Amino acid sequence: FVVSRSRSGDNQDKILIVGVGKLMTSLSRCCKPAPPDAIEGFVTRGRGISIHRVDCHDFQQLAAKHPERVIAADWGERANDSRTALYQVDIVVQAIDRQGLLRDISEVLSREKLNVIAVNTLTKKGTAYMRFTMEVGGVKQMQRATTLIREVSGVIDAQRK
Structure with missing residues (x-):
């Protein structure tokens, strides 16, 4: 059923x-x-x-x-079918903190046409820890986003939580 x-x-x-x-x-x-x-x-x-x-x-x-x-x-x-439903997923990012880091990651998500619902950031000893909650049509779209985020300057890792 x-x-x-x-x-x-x-x-x-x-x-x-x-x-x-x-x-x-x-x-x-x-x-x-x-x-x-x-x-x-x-x-x-x-x-x-x-x-x-x-x-x-x-x-x-x-x-x-x-x-x-x-x-x-x-x-x-x-x-x-990515046109039928959107799913919320969390992506966590660890990066070397720098000016413009959040903007650069946000630009990646914007280019991928992902709707970011929430962002939480914390910096400890020069390392930025970020959690993005976003809507995706499926895992493939989320995987593409994490791959592109990893290419942003200073990003150490990006993965689904």
């Missing part, structure tokens, strides 16, 4: 819940899954099924405590 989750407008993404239909699902905020991540569901109390990446630390702890509440899930066909 395929479970639909409405987004803004007419867009819908679909998550396949094995053996079950018409359940409320939500993408977890701890790991922010996006197609084509490997995912599983966790049956919550009163909030339907929370969808997690299988490598999510929080999910692994929940699954160990309550294995009976884990349910198989997969992305439906339309979830892999």
